[in-house]
Amino acid sequence: MREITFASAFAEAVHEEMDRDPTIFVLGTDIRIRGGHFGQLKDIGQTFGPKRVVDSPISEAAMVGLSLGAAMTGLRPICDLNFEDFYLGAMDEVVNQIAKVRYKFNGQFKCPLVIRASSGAARATGPQHSQMLEAWFAHVPGLIVVAPSTAEDAKGMLKTALRGEDPVIFSFHKMLGNMKGPVPDGDYTTPFGQANIVKPGTDVTIAAYSIMVPKSLQAARELEKEGISAEVVDLRTIVPLDVNTVAESVKKTKRLVIAHEAYKFGGMGAEIAAQIGEAVFDYLDAPIVRVGSKHAAIPVSPVLQEQITPGKAEVVAAVQSVMEGVVRV
Amino acid sequence: MSKANYYLQTPRKHEVTSFDRELVLGFLKEMVRIREFESRAEEQTLAGNVVGGIHLAIGHEAVAVGVMQALRREDYVTGPHRGHHLVLAKGSDMKNVMAELLGKATGISGGRGGSMHMADAETGLLGVNGIVGASIVIATGAAFSAKYLGQDRVAVAFFGDGGSNKGQFHESLNMASILDLPAIYVCENNEFAVETAVSYSTGVDNIAERGSSYRMPGIIVDGLDVLDVYVAAKEARQRAVQDSRPTLIEAKTYRFKGHSIGDKEDYRTKEEVQERMKSDPIFKLKHRLEEAGWLSEQQWNELKSEVDREVETAVQFALNSPLPSAATALHHVYAKEMF
Numbered sequence: 001m002r003e004i005t006f007a008s009a010f011a012e013a014v015h016e017e018m019d020r021d022p023t024i025f026v027l028g029t030d031i032r033i034r035g036g037h038f039g040q041l042k043d044i045g046q047t048f049g050p051k052r053v054v055d056s057p058i059s060e061a062a063m064v065g066l067s068l069g070a071a072m073t074g075l076r077p078i079c080d081l082n083f084e085d086f087y088l089g090a091m092d093e094v095v096n097q098i099a100k101v102r103y104k105f106n107g108q109f110k111c112p113l114v115i116r117a118s119s120g121a122a123r124a125t126g127p128q129h130s131q132m133l134e135a136w137f138a139h140v141p142g143l144i145v146v147a148p149s150t151a152e153d154a155k156g157m158l159k160t161a162l163r164g165e166d167p168v169i170f171s172f173h174k175m176l177g178n179m180k181g182p183v184p185d186g187d188y189t190t191p192f193g194q195a196n197i198v199k200p201g202t203d204v205t206i207a208a209y210s211i212m213v214p215k216s217l218q219a220a221r222e223l224e225k226e227g228i229s230a231e232v233v234d235l236r237t238i239v240p241l242d243v244n245t246v247a248e249s250v251k252k253t254k255r256l257v258i259a260h261e262a263y264k265f266g267g268m269g270a271e272i273a274a275q276i277g278e279a280v281f282d283y284l285d286a287p288i289v290r291v292g293s294k295h296a297a298i299p300v301s302p303v304l305q306e307q308i309t310p311g312k313a314e315v316v317a318a319v320q321s322v323m324e325g326v327v328r329v
Numbered sequence: 330m331s332k333a334n335y336y337l338q339t340p341r342k343h344e345v346t347s348f349d350r351e352l353v354l355g356f357l358k359e360m361v362r363i364r365e366f367e368s369r370a371e372e373q374t375l376a377g378n379v380v381g382g383i384h385l386a387i388g389h390e391a392v393a394v395g396v397m398q399a400l401r402r403e404d405y406v407t408g409p410h411r412g413h414h415l416v417l418a419k420g421s422d423m424k425n426v427m428a429e430l431l432g433k434a435t436g437i438s439g440g441r442g443g444s445m446h447m448a449d450a451e452t453g454l455l456g457v458n459g460i461v462g463a464s465i466v467i468a469t470g471a472a473f474s475a476k477y478l479g480q481d482r483v484a485v486a487f488f489g490d491g492g493s494n495k496g497q498f499h500e501s502l503n504m505a506s507i508l509d510l511p512a513i514y515v516c517e518n519n520e521f522a523v524e525t526a527v528s529y530s531t532g533v534d535n536i537a538e539r540g541s542s543y544r545m546p547g548i549i550v551d552g553l554d555v556l557d558v559y560v561a562a563k564e565a566r567q568r569a570v571q572d573s574r575p576t577l578i579e580a581k582t583y584r585f586k587g588h589s590i591g592d593k594e595d596y597r598t599k600e601e602v603q604e605r606m607k608s609d610p611i612f613k614l615k616h617r618l619e620e621a622g623w624l625s626e627q628q629w630n631e632l633k634s635e636v637d638r639e640v641e642t643a644v645q646f647a648l649n650s651p652l653p654s655a656a657t658a659l660h661h662v663y664a665k666e667m668f
Binding site for chain 1: 405407437438439440441442446448449450455456458459460462463465466467468469470471472473474475477478484496497500501503504507508660661662663664667668
């Protein structure tokens, strides 16, 4: 299979879907010429022109609100907010408007739109360009939240989003953008709400999403050397959340580590741990351990950033602790 | 009409006889429908039958009717929390509007929305909204859609003087200007954002002057004169359709009632309200029609009783409608039920 980057896979999906469906348009900053700051919309402007690829002023509320009004009246917007941190200028539109429009109007309107933004910490991206807000969005009924970790899923899930009828928050981790992976030729979609076992194992389950999937795979390889067989589950979508796949895995391994880059406090790990506790508590041989960022803003200095955001080492340590039955992190 | 950049238009007086008689009689009837609906909605609130708070649009009738009568049915409309007049003037069935206030299954939002969350896909009403400023961004998107799809259609955002101080107002007007959108922004300046006077909250003498920042005409109309509103809205619609250019209309009106029912109104005097109510838009128009010999007492009484019957039917329909089925509480969160 050919290998392309996560960003190119995203752009391919946009190309193919815009070819297929004339109601899809892109609204974002620095898109038409540059193709976005992460190569995620490369050549889209050149191919589809200014009518369908609309450069926006830096007006997040109007960008997201415009997308909603367009989605209610027959279009399918792809709204590119650049950095996930920039959602904060449009939270009324996301939370009070987009998420509720179908429900409060009794199903009279649908809201088929995708908002893409680059999430997570890269080198020295700092306090206001590094956040992962998926747990915020997951807390709001009406939003679909996706955080794929591979090029194949980035393309397949964007296609699912652009053929669905619900608003989709697409978390595109900066450090995944240039990561290459196999992508099938031809048309395919990746379903929402189906986790993927990316590495089978027998001793411990690591449930992760987004950037923590490749980091967990690295951790699993290191743990193999110690004789620990970790099963890595890529959740892929946050809402809807496929807890069943994690529960089935835990029945086999009896241990669970949950890894995400977002803050551990109040993060998705807490929700997953609670649901696993409710579903398969009797199978657990050790406490569930969560890996996530420590509770501080993301500092610019790489020395400090390393202290806050989790990596392979934190996942390895978490697994070792549940294997011993002693919580160390 | 040529492409117009910013200019400031002050209110204009139009002879009632320069319009079609049936048209103006229709305006009068629509305004009376709203007034009677609102009076009965207040009565139903005080009787404990309305679920949730409501914001009466008494004093706003001429704005809603003047604008909606200048629109076509396919045009899109959004509005703020004070929006019953907009819902009715855009053409929703009064029975379903009253039922929504009572939280009934037959309400236009199935009882999910209540007063502040009514929408009607049939009339192009993309919703009144509980959040100040939201109507402005959503209509901007509908205007984008109409242009993108090459439709002969405009989108109108209603909002208050309070809404004009939100970032959404400024972001939207800028966006509509640079993208040449067929949008009409109608500020219903009733002088109060809840309790805060516009003279305090707003750093400009006329909200319409804010059009100058966004290269669009700022049209001040007498919001208590339906004819002035109608003409301005007609022109704005033409500008939107022919030139694909937006317009900002400021309709200067006055909130004859409190912000919501139960408002003690400590922020203004009773005398002030009484003085301002001398400019009641319905009685002003009625008087002008009578002077023109276009409305007899008998015609007025017929109009009134016709409206009374319609509103009474709506109230009875709402009272006798079933409550929503509890089993539907989780419907419509997503396209397919997920939780």
